[in-house]
Amino acid sequence: MPAASGFARVLREAAPSLAKRFFDCSSRRHSSILSQAQHVSSRTKRRAVETRHLTTSPKIPIRRTQVSITCFRNSQANARQDTISRFGRAFSVSTRSRISQANTRDGPIDAAKESGSEGTGKSKSRKxxxxxxxxxxxxxxxxxxxASVFGIVxxxxxxRLTESGxxxxxxxPVTGSLxxxxxEDWEAEFAKYxxxxxxxxxxxxxxxxxxxSIYWMEWIHRLWGRFIGISFVLPAVYFVARKQVSxxxxxxxxxxxxxxxxQGFIGWWMVKSGLKDDLFAPGSHPRVSQYRLTAHLGTAFICYLAMLWSGLDILRTNKLLRSSKDVAEASLNALRNPxxxxxxxxxxxxxxLxxxxxxxxxxxxxLDAGLIYNEFPYMGLGLTxxxxELWDSFYSRAPDRSDLWWRNMLENPSLVQLDHRILATTTFTAVMALWTYARSGALQKVLPAAAKRGVHGVVGFVWLQVILGISTLLYLVPTGLASAHQAGSLALLTWTVVLGSRVWFPGQAARILAQRMQQNVGGAAFGQAGGSTVLSQAGGVHAANANGATVLAASVMPAVTALGLMLSMNAEESLRVQLRARREEKPGKPAPERTEEA
Structure with a gap:
């Protein structure tokens, strides 16, 4: 009995330490509570074993001692498992209740955020x-x-020069491709001609x-036009479907x-003008209308310029957007210079021009106007x-001669050639004036280097075009020179557009760059605000966990203390049963003094 009372005293002394360790868990994680409980239980177990060895006589058989130790270990293990299971159930219940409360409190907000984000994503995808x-x-x-359009022009x-049209x-459009x-097919086509x-x-x-020979020329020209249409439409559909274009x-x-x-429709409309029945009249010249021919040529030029400018615009925009921020701003500021x-x-x-x-x-x-006045700079006895001859009433069709001036400008070969000479000379003069202006001191400092090279290119092509034009006129419009002169006009226009792409301000690229910079700045600010919000929320969660641990320990500790006392009483009762059983086996022998002293 004294030994049992000593064991109870040891457990009572351990109870305050156990309570202190549980109350200190407010600054620790919940898992530390379980480890502390297991540590205290192991200490109690060691003290109980030491007490048992002190109260056990050497004369007791080993078998019964092992049985008593096994019973004590089982009782201690059951008590420890009971403590852990009760604490785990209490912790899990409190945790589940706290999580459910948090979900109930924050659930509508999160749902609103998710629905808002989904709605924003859908609106952006629709936009x-x-x-x-x-x-x-x-x-x-x-x-x-x-380049293909350049070739077909x-x-x-x-x-046109070989009169094959x-x-x-x-x-x-479909069956004519073959x-x-x-x-027999050739004879049928020749009969139609x-x-x-x-x-x-x-x-x-x-x-x-x-x-x-003339049939093959026209057939290749038409087939080339079909090829341009197919090679443009199909890739365009592919690029749009693959989302590779803006x-x-x-x-x-x-x-x-x-x-x-x-353009294909205008081509046939032009050819049809040369097949009219009124051209069978004496004195008529079977050729296509100069208006429709010019419309066909102008549409081809516009189509070519649209392709050229679009390609240059994409390359310039991507180059500007891929460059660094400082380089992009410097380029835009240079082009913004007044x-x-x-x-x-x-x-x-x-x-x-x-x-x-x-x-x-x-x-x-x-009008075949190049076949007259094959000299330069004079036209007959003078410059004009x-x-x-220039304002001939033969070309007027109105009774009051109100259409005299514009019909002579568009239908009189002499005046049409003079107009072309004046426009060509004006173009040459304008190019040289632009070159002189680009070399001036005020513009030399602010003009980009690429623009300077572009000006030199325009000057070179205009000189080449003037030489080709004069040579074509002097040699009575030979096929090679006339074709080169036409190609030179398109080349000069090409280089002028290239020069413009180097000095004109890229408005679309500037807008995209500004939007991306605003998004980056806004994203950074939002990221900082979001980061601080996340940190504050995380701090609140940790504070809530610490407070919850304190409340949990305060609520659980009385039960744990009572459980410890119950375990000590159970252990004391088991020791009494063991001692009583030993005394019943040997009633004549008193207990050893060492045990009593202990």
Whole structure:
């Protein structure tokens, strides 16, 4: 009994330490509570074992001692498991209740946030599904398409110079893609051509072999046009479907595709003007209308410029957006310089002047005006033909002669050639004036290096074009020189547009760059605010966990203390039972003094 009372005293002394350790868990995690409970239980177990060894006599059989130790261990293990299970249930219940309360409190807010984010994502997806910029692959494809249009313009000039455009008298967009495959097919096509005004008035002695040569020229020209349409429409659909173009570029591609189809219609409309029955009248010249020819040429030029400018715009935009922030801002600030405004306007006016000069060349080709006054700079006895020849009433159709001036400007070969000479000379003078202005001291400092090279390119092409034009006139419009002169006009216009792309301000690229910079700045500010919010929320969670641990320990400790006392009483009772059993086995022998002293 004294030993049992000593063991109870040891447990009572351990109870305050156990309570102190549990109350200190307010600054620790919940898992430390379980480890502390297990540690205290192991200490209690060791003290109980030491007490048992002190109260156990050496004369007791080993078997019964092992049984008593096993019983004590089982009782201690059961008590420890009971303590841990009760504490775990209490902790799990409190944790589940706290989590459920937090979900109940924060659930609607999180749901609103999720629904708001989903709604924002859906609205953004509905707003735009195409990127802000187009890929460089689209730019290279556009430049390749522009090169193909450049080639067909030159080949179309050759078709006009060889008078092959009226060899095919029908327009079959699909079935006309195949040439005659047999001799009977060739005879049928030649029979159709023999019924045209051009054969009766100009080529009445043409043979089948000669007809085949002009037929192949026109057939290749039409097939090339079909190829341009297919090679543009199909890749355009692919790039839009793959989302490799911006929204504005997608609309631009749609417009170019429509322009290509319209160009095919204008081509047949032009050919049809040379097959009219009124051209069979004596004195008529079977050729296409100069108005329709110029419209066909102008549409081809516009289509070419649209492809060229779109490709250059994509490359310039991507280059600007991929550069560093400082380089991009420096480039934009250089193009914003007010000193460049007169130069930019001059380049735009020069591009319009080159285009107008090329269209006047289309009128010259349609009227065969290059076959008269084959000299330069004079036209007959002076710099200009006589006034009566320039404003001839023969070309007027109105009774009051109100259309005299504009019909002579568009239908009189002498005045049409003079107009072309004046426009060409004006273009040459404007280019040289622009070159002189670019070399001035005020503009030399602010003009970009690429623009300076562009000015030199324009000067070189305008000199080449002047030489080709004068040579074509002096040598009575040979096919090679005339075709080179037409190609030179488009090359000069190309280089003028390239010069403009180097000095004109990229408004779309600047807007995209500004939007991205605002998004980056806003994202950084939002990230900082969001980070502080997250940190504050995390701190609140940790504080709530610490407070919850304190409350949990304060609520659990009385039960744990009572449980410890119950365990000590159970252990004391088990020791009493063991001692009573031992005394019943040997009632004549008193307990050893060592045990009593202990």
């Amino acid at each position: 735009s599904t195409l990127p802000d910029t187009s890929s460089n692959t689209v730019a290279y494809w556009l430049l390749g398409s522009a 030159v080949f179309g000039g050759l078709t 009226l060899s095919i008298t029908e327009w079959k 040439p005659p495959m047999s001799e 023999r019924s045209s005004p051009e054969f009766h008035l100009l080529n009445s002695r043409m043979t089948l072999e000669e007809f085949k 929204r504005s570029m997608a609309w631009r591609l749609f417009g170019i595709a429509g322009l290509i189809g319209f 000193a460049l405004k007169p130069f930019k306007r001059s380049v735009a006016l020069l591009a319009g 080159v285009f107008l000069t090329a269209m006047s060349g289309g009128l010259v080709a349609g 033909p006589p006034k009566s």
